[in-house]
Structures are given as C-alpha cells and as structure tokens.
Ligand SMILES: Nc1ncnc2c1ncn2[C@@H]1O[C@H](COP(=O)(O)OP(=O)(O)OP(=O)(O)O)[C@@H](O)[C@H]1O
C-alpha cells in the first residue's frame with residue numbers, strides 16, 4: 001500500500017520541520033529588515049559538517065529575504081565550475097529586474113559596464129557579450145579584486161538608488177579559489193563602506209573560517225560567523241515527531257532516545273533513519289524495537305550512499321591516510337599520530353593532508369588537529385573491508 005513518507009533525507013531537501021534553527025533565522029531576519037530599509041548590513045557565514053543542514057538553512061533564509069522584498073540570488077560554488085561566471089550571471093539578473101521598470105533603466109549602464117569588464121577579463125570562454133577586438137582590449141584588466149569590487153559597488157549604488165537591496169546566497173564557499181574569495185571579501189567590504197545595501201549569506205565546511213581569515217584579516221569583523229551543528233535532544237525530538245504528527249503517528253520515548261543515540265542528532269541521519277523506520281512501521285506507535293530493527297538498513301543505506309560517495313573520491317593514498325586517522329582512536333587526531341601509523345614523517349604526509357582538506361573530506365580542527373567533515377565517517381571506515389585489509393597490511 002502506498003504510504004506518504006514525509007521524511008526527506010537528501011542534499012538540500014527541505015525537511016518537513018526545520019528543527020533548532022529558530023534563533024539563527026530570527027537573527028538573520030532582523031538583518032534582512034535593516035537591509036530592506038536600504039541600510040548596509042553585515043554579511044553572515046554559516047559553517048558546519050556535511051549534512052547538518054547548511055543548505056536548507058540558506059534556502060529557508062532566502063525565502064525570508066524574498067518576502068522582505070530583497071533581491072536574492074543563490075549561487076552554489078562547484079569545484080569545477082567557474083565562480084566568476086556565476087557571479088556575473090547573478091549580477092545580470094539584478095539588472096534585468098531594474099530594466100523592467102522604466103524609471104530605473106538609467107541605473108543599468110554603469111553596473112553593466114563593470115560586469116562586462118569582469119567577464120571579459122576573468123571568464124574569457126563566456127560569450128555573453130559580443131565585442132570587437134578593440135572593445136575587448138578596452139575592457140580588459142588583470143586585477144580580479146578591483147574588477148569584482150567595481151561590480152559590487154556599481155550594483156550597490158544601483159540597488160541603493162532603486163531602493164532594491166541585494167542578497168547573494170553562496171553555498172559551498174570552501175570550493176572558491178583563494179583569489180576569488182579574497183576578491184569577494186574585498187568587494188563586499190568596499191560596498192559596505194560606501195553604505196550600499198548588498199549582503200552575502202554564505203555557507204561551507206568548517207575550514208571556511210580559516211580560509212576567510214587567512215585571506216583578509218578584517219573579514220572577522222565583516223562577517224557574522226555561526227557554526228551550526230547537530231541538534232540537541234529536544235531539537236532532535238521535534239525533527240523526529242513533528243513530520244508525522246499530522247499523519248497520526250507517534251514515537252514512544254524509548255524510540256526517540258534510540259534514534260537520537262544512533263543519529264547523534266545529525267539532521268541528515270535523523271531524516272534517513274526516520275524514513276526507514278516509518279516506512280517499515282505497521283502501527284501508529286513507533287517503539288524502540290522497531291527503531292532497532294531499522295538500524296541495519298539505515299547503516300546499509302548510508303554506507304552505500306552518503307559515505308560511499310565521499311570515500312570513492314579518495315585515491316588509495318588518501319584512503320590510507322584516512323585509515324590511519326581512524327586508527328588513532330579518538331577524533332580529532334594529531335598529524336603526528338597519523339604519521340606514526342603510516343610509518344612516515346609528518347612532512348612526508350603533509351601534501352596528502354592538504355589534498356584531503358581540498359577534497360573537503362578532512363578539516364583541521366582546533367589546535368591543528370584533524371577531523372572528518374563527514375559526521376560518523378570513522379564508524380563507516382571501521383565497517384569497511386578495506387580498513388580491515390589495511391590493518392592486516394594488505395592495502
Ligand atoms: N534543522 C533541521 N531539522 C530537520 N532536518 C534537517 C534540518 N537541517 C537539515 N535537515 C535535513 O538534513 C539533510 C541535510 O541537509 P543539507 O543538505 O541542508 O545539509 P548541508 O549542511 O548543506 O550538507 P552538505 O555539507 O553535504 O551540503 C536534509 O535531508 C535535510 O532535510
């Protein structure tokens with residue numbers, strides 16, 4: 001029989017009940033209010049592990065911003081896709097909005113020129129603007145920071161004049177190239193200084209905090225940083241119960257306790273486990289036994305999906321590094337312990353470490369220790385046959 005299953009495990013899928021983010025939403029909504037009054041506002045950055053709910057939070061906030069009348073654009077930075085071309089397309093989107101209103105058309109020319117220069121200089125494959133060779137030369141520049149700052153300030157000025165504030169939602173910031181990130185920070189900084197209503201709400205893996213402060217020391221003041229993590233017991237309980245309340249299903253207390261124990265309050269894991277438990281449930285009261293029975297399917301689904309896609313992006317050398325991290329026992333672990341288990345020197349494994357950080361699998365936690373960006377990844381590795389083989393010297 002077909003049964004509606006309200007749980008939504010999956011990247012960026014809005015859960016039926018967004019638990020535990022009320023305070024963050026409220027804080028940012030207040031900032032949107034200021035922005036909507038044409039007041040320049042601090043930008044916001046959320047960081048957190050894989051599957052904690054950064055994307056859905058960003059999407060939820062975008063909805064609020066749109067309701068406040070702010071012009072919004074969502075950008076998902078991808079490892080291989082060019083950020084500049086995405087930024088330029090978003091900026092053009094804003095100009096299209098202005099062009100729809102007769103009395104605002106005069107505001108377009110200046111930002112359009114800035115966008116042209118940005119695209120022609122830093123996204124040469126892009127054929128949005130057809131220009132003669134000579135014109136191309138006129139627009140060409142080699143300074144990305146200056147060029148992106150020109151775009152932001154010209155857009156900001158137009159936004160201010162049109163009383164149409166702008167917010168860019170940028171997800172997966174950790175994939176931005178160093179130079180692009182530096183240029184973006186400088187651009188938003190300058191448009192803030194000039195009093196223009198342009199704001200960024202960004203999200204990415206924990207390493208972005210370091211990336212941003214390394215790039216520009218003033219970025220610490222420019223952004224409101226918020227680390228988002230797993231849900232508390234009460235918040236998890238809501239994430240578990242609320243979606244099925246309307247469907248007449250309940251969980252008993254022991255079942256909830258067990259779900260929180262298995263998922264450690266990670267939102268993605270809660271959606272995944274509850275989806276399975278609910279699918280298998282043949283009665284209206286979900287008990288601990290039912291949760292326990294669903295657990296093995298839960299691990300199977302994770303091992304073949306969420307964990308596997310990350311694992312398979314690793315080379316054999318990366319994998320050995322990961323195995324050594326797991327062997328350390330406790331996470332975060334020190335690089336010297338990893339080196340010890342790999343029977344190498346710390347300097348010999350530093351490239352490997354950098355590579356795993358770049359791939360977004362590992363990040364350097366407090367005191368330079370290492371941890372996985374994927375929650376419970378160590379448990380997955382322990383279940384994996386490759387790990388066993390490595391322990392036996394066969395990998
Ligand atoms: N606050 C929440 N309450 C309940 N479920 C949530 C919450 N936040 C996220 N989820 C669920 O968790 C899953 C992961 O969310 P999301 O894709 O936003 O995470 P993410 O942090 O962006 O992960 P990644 O780093 O892999 O992009 C989704 O299935 C979503 O429905």
Ligand SMILES: [Mg+2]
Pocket residue numbers: 011012054055056171
């Ligand atoms: Mg995401």
